[in-house]
Amino acid sequence: MLLTISTTHQPATDLGYLLHKNPARLQSVEITGGQAHVFYPEASTERCTAALLLDLDPIGLVRGRGGAPGEGFSLQEYVNDRPYVASSFLSVALSKAFGTAMNGTCKDRPALPAEALPLAVTVAVVSAPGPDWPRRLFEPLGYQVKVATSPLDPTQPTWGDSGYYTLHLRHEGLRLQDVLTHLYVLLPVLDNDKHYYVDQNEAEKLLHRGGDWLPRHPERSFITRRYLRYKALYVNPALARLLESTEEELPEPAAPETDEASISSPIAAASPAPEPKLSLHDQRLQQVAQEIYELGPKRVLDLGCGEGKLLRLLLRQHKIEYILGIDVSHQALARAAQRLHLAEMPPRQRARLDLIQGSLLYKDERLAGFDAAALVEVIEHLDPSRLAALEAVVFCQARPAHVFVTTPNAEYNQVYETLSAGNFRHADHRFEWTRAEFAAWASGVAERHGYAVRLVSMGEEVEGLGAPSQLAVFARNVAN
Structure with a gap:
């Protein structure tokens, strides 16, 4: 089986640094049942292609194979598709050959793994339930997908496709780390025939490699079930953790249908496929991260950091010297550490980030001395009677120079057809404010503690209802 990764990033030979494989020589690693070879069919400054070729030994596969004696017909163990189809063997080879790249580290070019590159991947061949499934798995991740079918027998066209x-x-524009991770998870899902035992370690591996994208993938259930070989003991808890990690209240309402003019337009037809629409939660995170970026602080607090999605965006802002994430949930902090790969971070990067457990309702000296603090979708999870305690901790005791607070806009709830009147978007919400209620609270906080406040809409607005979320940006007065 053969997989190639190409880029036209300039210089394209940066691909060699990212993969930690020298384009000038062949390199091989041992895997179960054979070897994986890495080589470069082309390596110029304009275009570079890395190839991963698996050479599996059918006899070696049988020696390491479990199963009952006499299973299948007499030659099935030796004559099958395992040596040439992309499967869990290829995932293991990706991990062994490109493990450092998959973890997002590059010793010689530390900043390079964070860059979004133009990338093209070819896999020959994949097994799938049907030609539409590669599209259903990869298109939601932003890929342009082409699937070439193979006939059962070119000399017998009436037999149809294989x-x-x-x-x-x-x-x-995508990080190489993300591409490798997507392939690592989804190729075995398409093939649906793992060559090794599936246990809790496999579930943890799926959550680790898919944690950044799988919770919002429309086929997450299909992916999880096939990756874990339909073992309910592991599938059900994994799905529950994925759903929990979405941190999303409700899916956004469907976009209006495209008008006929745009459908018939030759310009529209020739345009590349649009990037997948960001979820509302990701829009909030990116908007807050952009506000912080424009501010340019050196020390930033993420209050209620959860599993570290905002922390990841903040770590990419090189002007920030130190970031502190705090959450009341030890489990969420453990997942944040795992998803951010704290144990694998280079020392200088690791020194920029700390994760601590704590409550925002009690005075904590560790929260003092910061330039900015973010509370993204935090306040609505508190009982209204406890907001005064949070206000005292954040605005009176910690007193960062700037504070960013987001919360849902209750008026927008009318847009959600499945949400009954009087219900909240999330089962754990204790309240949801209208725009006027949020403005009144933010104004009162600012006045009581010497801050100026600016209100910002978050997400696409609906006339008369506003945007789905709202942001208050607090700036401490110079005199205070």
Whole structure:
């Protein structure tokens, strides 16, 4: 089986640094049942292609194979598709050959793994339930997908196509780490025939590798079930953790249908496929991160950091010297550490970030001395009677120079057809404010503690109802 990754990033040979494989020589690693070879069919400043070729030994596969004696017909153990189809063998090879790249580290070019590159991937061949499934798995992640079918027998066209396909993926701007992770998880899902035992370690591996994208993937249930071989003991808890980690109240309402003019327009037809729409939660995070970026602080607090999604965005802002994430949940902090790969961070990067457990309702000296603090979708999870305690901790005791607070806009709830009147978007919400209620609270906090406040809409607005979320930006008065 053969997988190639190409880029036209300039210089394209940076791909060699990212993969930790020298384009000038062949490199091989041992895997179960054979070897994986890495080589470069082309390596110039304009275009570079890295190839991963698996050479599996059918006899070696049988020696390491479990199963009951006499299973299948007499030659099935030796004559099958395992040596040439992309499967869990390829995932293991990706991990062994490109493990450092998959973890997002590059010793020689530390900043390079964070760059979004134009990347093209070809996998020959993949097994799938049907030609539409590669698209259903990869298109939600922003890829342009082409699937080339293979006939059962070119000399017998009436026999139709086989269940094997050549897969072509293209993305105009994505980290190589993300591409490798997507392939690592989704290729075995398409094949659905793992060569090793599935246990709790596999569930943890799925949550680790898919934690940043799988919770919001429309086929997350299909992916989880096939990756874990339909074992309910592992599938059900994994799905529960994925749903919990979405931190999303409700899916956004469907976008209005495209008008006929845009459908018939030759310009629209020639345009590349649009990037997947960001979830509301990701929009909030990116908007807060952008506000912080424009501010340019050196020390930042993430209050109620959860599993570290905002922390990840803040770590990419090199002007920030130190970030502190705090959450009341030890479990959430453990997942944040795992998702941010704290144990694998280079020392200088690791020194920029700390995660601590604590409550925002009690005075904590560790929260003092920061330039900015963010509370993204935090306050609505508190009983209204406890908001005064949070206000005292954040605005009176910690007193960061700037505070960013987001919360849902209750008026927008009318847009959600499945949400009954009087209900909240999330089962754990204790209240949801209208725009006027949020403005009154923010104004009162600012006046009581010497801050100026600016209110910002978050998300696409609906006339008369506002945007789905709202942001208050507090700036401490110079005199205070």
